[in-house]
Amino acid sequence: MILDLDPNLSDREVEALSERLKKMKFTPVRQAGNRIALVQGVGKQVRKEAFLHLMGVKKVSNLEQKYKLASRLFHPEPTVIECRGKKLGGGHFFAIAGPCSIESKEQIDASAKAAREGGAVALRGGAFKPRTSPYEFQGMGEEGLKLLRDAGAAEGLLTVSEVMEPAQVELAARYVDILQVGARNMQNFSLLKELGKVKNPILLKRGFSATYQDLLMAAEYILAHGNPNVILCERGIRTFETYTRNTLDLNAVCALRELTHLPIVVDPSHGTGLRSFVGPMSLAAVAAGADGLIIEIHPQPDRSLSDAQQTISFEAFAKIMRDAGLIRQALDSKSVEL
Ligand code: PEP
Ligand code: MN
16 A cells, blocks of 8 residues: 655654554555555455545555565665674675585585585575476485584575475474475465564576466465565576576576565576576576576586585585675666666
8 A cells, every 4th residue: 555645744743653553453554655565464454445544645556566575665775684693684794605405414514515605605405305207306304404404504594495295394494594495385384474483594596487476475375474575586487488498587686686675596506407597597697687596516417316416516616706796896886767
């Protein structure tokens, strides 16, 4: 809901109106030009007429956007997520690196060291794997989460791992800092609601054929259920092209930047499916303004138990991070506004 106010209303009068709206259990957010955007609570139905009698309100309109808490209208400043002393988003660039799946202590420990040396802030590794085939490696489960936690702690890294169902959330939240929702579960609404109840930041991956609005509505579920710490992830979408595993949609970075305040990371590993594309597309994502990258690395990429073709070596990761740093430096000095 948008309330257009009398342009002659003073700041004090707008403030008084905001207080009144808060007492009515709304979250008012002041906009430029004497406007107030309102967020209503989950399941709360409101009629426009309810606001028209309030002092200073000239016009009441419904918002075009269906998402509210995720919208820039309600939160003009970029969100910076704080997690165990690390800042993510809003100018704090962050890289997440690690294997597709946690396979052994040696593998995850070596990956953690390489992730830290390359400049990553977080270590990724799947313990519950959403595999297309039931005959493929399904992940190490809780044992894997313990290995991930220890490897991350040894290198001072945050950890990221996927949860696939509500019953895994409480367990994973005990071991992992950032909980990932995979592309296949972006619209698993019972999972999203459960993730609204925890404090961990959520890395929400875009579904294969989800529009930006679908992605933002999925984020809205988590936000509306109480967790404000959502990171959006562009990981490629399904198109008619079969040369690459997915088509990495870098438009998403620009579009989401306009639509939302939430941090946006790009996954060039799943977005391309091809090792040799990961470097160039990482740099393109940084140039497009992504807040972060998530990249699959492995001590022996060809031996990865999942996603081997898109997994890169430690050396390749370190080079991408150096190059990404140069691009960020270049962008800092010249921001193009059209
Ligand atoms: C992953 O991160 O390993 C993964 C399964 O990603 P996605 O859900 O994007 O396919
Ligand atoms: Mn993977």
